[in-house]
Amino acid sequence: MTIYARDAAMYDAIYGGDDAAALEFIRWLLEFLEINNENDILDMGSGTGTLLIPLVKEGYNIQGVEPFDPMLNRAREKAEEAAVEINIRKGSFETLDDSEEYDLITAINGPLHYVEPENLHDVMKRVSTALKPGGRCVFDIINFHSIIKNYEYPDPVEFDMFDSTATAVIQHFVDLDRDKWLNRVILFFKDKEYQKFEDIQEMSMYSMTTLRIVGGLHNLELEHFFSSYEDRPEERKYGGRLIIVFKKST
Numbered sequence: 220m221t222i223y224a225r226d227a228a229m230y231d232a233i234y235g236g237d238d239a240a241a242l243e244f245i246r247w248l249l250e251f252l253e254i255n256n257e258n259d260i261l262d263m264g265s266g267t268g269t270l271l272i273p274l275v276k277e278g279y280n281i282q283g284v285e286p287f288d289p290m291l292n293r294a295r296e297k298a299e300e301a302a303v304e305i306n307i308r309k310g311s312f313e314t315l316d317d318s319e320e321y322d323l324i325t326a327i328n329g330p331l332h333y334v335e336p337e338n339l340h341d342v343m344k345r346v347s348t349a350l351k352p353g354g355r356c357v358f359d360i361i362n363f364h365s366i367i368k369n370y371e372y373p374d375p376v377e378f379d380m381f382d383s384t385a386t387a388v389i390q391h392f393v394d395l396d397r398d399k400w401l402n403r404v405i406l407f408f409k410d411k412e413y414q415k416f417e418d419i420q421e422m423s424m425y426s427m428t429t430l431r432i433v434g435g436l437h438n439l440e441l442e443h444f445f446s447s448y449e450d451r452p453e454e455r456k457y458g459g460r461l462i463i464v465f466k467k468s469t
């Protein structure tokens with residue numbers, strides 16, 4: 220069972236490390252795209268609200284959609300703790316059925332990877348339909364082509380979590396027949412008799428070409444792209460991400 224349906228606190232502890240960089244990027248991107256508090260934003264796959272909560276606090280008119288209850292509940296708890304009123308509902312790319320509602324749809328840190336390749340066409344159509352004419356969507360995914368080209372086997376990493384020290388062993392498997400990347404994280408908790416926690420994520424590997432072709436079929440034209448959270452148009456900083464901004468043609 221995916222960690223999103225199993226343990227949202229564990230998700231935050233294992234995968235929350237890059238949140239500050241993602242948040243800084245998205246703040247910059249909103250300014251760059253001249254999105255202000257009069258625009259309607261949907262954050263698809265908003266998870267535990269790591270980006271949603273600060274952006275609501277900063278006055279953006281942003282609502283979240285998330286498919287898994289533990290993630291939704293943790294986002295609501297975190298918002299309550301931060302005394303921020305968020306609007307988050309259950310849903311997914313596959314169930315999005317709004318029409319011309321949003322100026323911007325964001326999907327930060329990989330929600331698109333969980334869309335099955337056979338559903339991509341339908342999902343792009345839904346995203347396009349949900350955008351106002353001239354609206355944008357931002358897909359932030361891993362650039363698996365670049366990762367594979369420069370692949371280095373990850374060393375085990377040690378970090379403190381839940382009053383213990385955990386060693387994380389990370390393994391990757393690529394299934395080229397199905398365009399899938401499997402990420403296996405095994406955590407060993409030192410102070411808890413090496414108790415083990417395992418998470419396996421199966422992700423669809425999408426390329427820029429695929430997204431441009433399928434997006435183009437639904438009036439979504441490439442406007443900008445970035446390859447890391449530090450990347451800016453005036454100072455290119457390359458990395459292992461594909462952050463693609465599409466604009467819906469009017």
Ligand SMILES: C[S@@+](CC[C@H](N)C(=O)[O-])C[C@H]1O[C@@H](n2cnc3c(N)ncnc32)[C@H](O)[C@@H]1O
Nearest residue numbers: 223264265266269287311312327328329330333
């Ligand atoms: C790595 S997390 C990122 C969460 C959040 N966007 C952030 O940056 O903190 C990926 C999120 O995508 C969600 N997700 C999984 N399948 C999805 C789908 N089919 N449609 C939309 N979101 C999905 C997961 O539940 C999870 O919350």
